[in-house]
Amino acid sequence: ENIDQKHKKNGNHDSQKYTTVEIVDTTPKVFKRMLRYVYTDKTKITPDTVMELLYLGKKYQLEGLSLQCIQYLEKHLSPHVVCVVIEDAIKFDEEHLIQLCTS
Numbered sequence: 001e002n003i004d005q006k007h008k009k010n011g012n013h014d015s016q017k018y019t020t021v022e023i024v025d026t027t028p029k030v031f032k033r034m035l036r037y038v039y040t041d042k043t044k045i046t047p048d049t050v051m052e053l054l055y056l057g058k059k060y061q062l063e064g065l066s067l068q069c070i071q072y073l074e075k076h077l078s079p080h081v082v083c084v085v086i087e088d089a090i091k092f093d094e095e096h097l098i099q100l101c102t103s
Helices: 002-009 027-038 050-059 063-076 082-091 095-101
Strands: none
Touching: 027 050, 027 063, 050 063, 050 082, 050 095, 063 095
8 A cells, every 4th residue: 555545544635745845055966966875874985075975974964974984074174175174174174174174
């Protein structure tokens, strides 16, 4: 028995009315990676997704995802990205990252 059949059986004939939630503060690619983390505790972190994933980890209180992002940044921190990383580290109140960027 699927959802529509259950709704009709219970007298709800408006089973085609679904709520759409629009996520506007990230890209579909990064949101899918966050969802993969939610379901598997694993995701692919790359230079172009790490800061967005860290933001989503903080926003949705996914401490493990945030930790994986911080570990990725620690491993891959370079002079080319330190300004971007420190800006977000300050925004996310990540003292350890701030110290790493300034040392």
